[in-house]
Amino acid sequence: MKILNYRLIIFILSIIFGVVFSIPSFMQTNSGKKISLGLDLQGGLHMLLGVQTDEAVTSKIKTIATSIKYFAEDEDLLIEDLSINGDSITFTILDKDEAPKIETMLEKIGGLEVGLDELTFNVSLTDDEIVRTKDLSVAQAVETIRNRLDQFGLAEPTVIRQGETDIVVQLPGIRSQEDEKAARELISKPANLELMAVDEERADQVYTMSDAQAASYGDIILEDVKNPNTLYLVKEIPILNGEQVIDAKVAFDQSNQPIINFTLNSSGARIFGDFTAKSIGKRLAVVLDGKVYSAPSIRERIGGGSGQISGGFTMIEAGNVAIALRSGALPASVKLLEKRSVGPSLGADSIQASMVALILGFVLVVVFMIVYYKTAGIIANIALITNIFIIVSVMAMFGATLTLPGMAGIVLTVGMAVDANVIITERIRELLRQGLSIQKAIEDGYSNAMRAILDANITTLLVAVILYAYGTGPIKGFAITISIGILASMLTAILGTHGIYEALMPKISKDKNIKKWFGVS
Incomplete structure (x- = not known):
């Protein structure tokens, strides 16, 4: 019979994979992917943030007003006095026959209460839509913050x-003040x-105008990002907002200063x-978080859907x-409610004690398997050790974070891997006692043990899924670890040991010394 078989080849490749890709984690080398430790x-x-959900409602109202303005211009509908009053939008149409077109457009948006008094429209969100918008703003904030932290390079942040x-x-x-400050600012x-039109007609009155006066013209007053004493009077309803941004990259201008190039969707x-085609000679303000970064004059139609933000950025x-633009704007601002730097919850001594207990338990299992099952126990231990290497390697490749629940998952899968080998070996021993040949006993032993092993592993895998x-944070970590462990144990305990035999x-x-090989007389 051939020494090499497909089962053994797969097992050897698994051993090589496990050892090679787990070395960075075990040796903590500077190169290679490795497992990160959890909080x-x-x-x-640790931070607790509060989402200002009322701002999400205001932002949605502003977006709807932008849509109304663009729809009217695109369809050549005559409207005037388009303004935002709290949580509602008002505007007047000059031709009553055009009302059905606007009503149809507003129906497509959905979630709106639309009132028409002669020629004046009053548009606001329904109560259900306000609740849905607030709830969605928190869910979007969770995803946006998680995406930003992932792009920032932080290993497995928890955002729930x-x-x-x-x-x-x-x-x-996160331990240094610099890392903490960068993370907080990014979050x-x-x-x-926002790209906003400058009100050229009243721009020279901005320094003598109050916010209330500006609002009466449908304008707002914004400060320059570099010089707060420089003010701009811009139309309250923006031309575009961050929802249309699909990419943003850092570049450099002619003086080698960092700028941001952004790209819009179609x-x-x-x-x-x-x-820009209709506003040649006028200024367009590039506004980020309520500050004007630049207000260049439009010299020609700007096609291609790209632009840039310059404002004395550091790199x-x-x-x-x-990163923030690529991952999407927060639908509402977040407020820091609580912040604390925490040390390991177990402490170094407790972690060391836990590792000693884990290693001691592992050694006892290995010794028991050798003493009780002889050579079969050695084969089972090879599969067990390989199983651990594979778990660590797969977790390292995916950049997973090891937490206490994750460690519990590893211990549990090690126990399950031992259990599978015990079931297989006991089936083989039973058949040998019945007088079957060694080859027949091994083949039938694996066949008979397969159903019990698969039932246990598949049901556990379903629970892990x-x-x-439905879990969050550490529970997900436990589920991932145990899922990897189950699949690895089925590979090593069933396929691997069978290939060795x-x-x-x-x-x-x-x-023909079955006591030497399987510990049975």
Whole structure:
């Protein structure tokens, strides 16, 4: 019989894979992917954030007003006095026959209460839509913050919703003040990009005008990002906002200063091109988070759907803003409610004690398997050790974070892997006692044990999938670890050991010492 077989080849490749890709984690080398420790094992930063959901409602009202303005211009509908009053939009049409077109457009948006008094429209959100908008703003904030932290390079941050408006953020490994400041700025930055038309007719009155007077003209007063004493009078309803941004990258201008180049989607590019074509000679303010970064004059139609933001950025600031724009603007600003730097919840001594207990338990299992099952126990231990290497390697490749629940998952899968080998070996021993040949006993032993092993592993895997789907934070970590462990144990305990027995079959059959091989007389 051939020494090599497909089962053994797959097992050897698994061993090589496990050892090679787990070395960076075990040796903590500077190169290669490795497992990161969670907040409970290495400490870090814990923050509780509150989402200002009322701002999300205001932002949605502003977006609807922008849509109305563009629709009227695109369809050549005559409207005037378009303005935002609190949580409602009012505007007047000059031709009553055009009302059905606007009503149809508003119906497509949905979630609106539309009132028409002669020629004046009053548009506001329904109560259900306000609740849905607030709820969605928190969910979007969770995803946006998680995306930003992932792009920032932080390993496995925990970002979960708590209650109706709060978000818990846990950042393992954040210890220095510089890292903490960068993370906080990245999380809290709204990154609300708006392109707004400058009111050229009243621009020279901006320094003598109050906010109330500006509002009466449908304008707002904004400060320059570099010089707060420089003011701009811009139309309250923006031409475009950050929802149309699909990419943002850091670049450099002619004086080698960092700038941000952004790209708009097809809808934004069309609106931008149409507006610039109609506004040659006028100024367009580039506004980020309520500050004017630049207000260049439009010299010609700007096609292609791209633009740039320049405002004396440092390289780090430009990078953070670009990340924030790419991951999307926060639908509402977030407020820091609580912040604390935490150390490992177990402490170094407790972690060391836990590792000693884990290693001691592992050694006892290995010794028991050798003493009780002889050579079969050694084969089972090879599969067990390989199983651990595979778990660590797969977790390292996916950049997973190891937490206490994750460690529990590893211990549990090690126990399951031992259990599978015990079931297989006991089946083989039973058949040998019945007088079957060694080769027949091994083949039937694996066949008989397969159903019990598969039933146990598949049901556990289904539970792990449910835990991952409905769990949060550490529960997901436990589910991922145990899922990887189950699949690895089925590979090593079933396929791997079977391949070893097939390779050793000529020697086992020739030796015929079943006590030496399986610990049975």
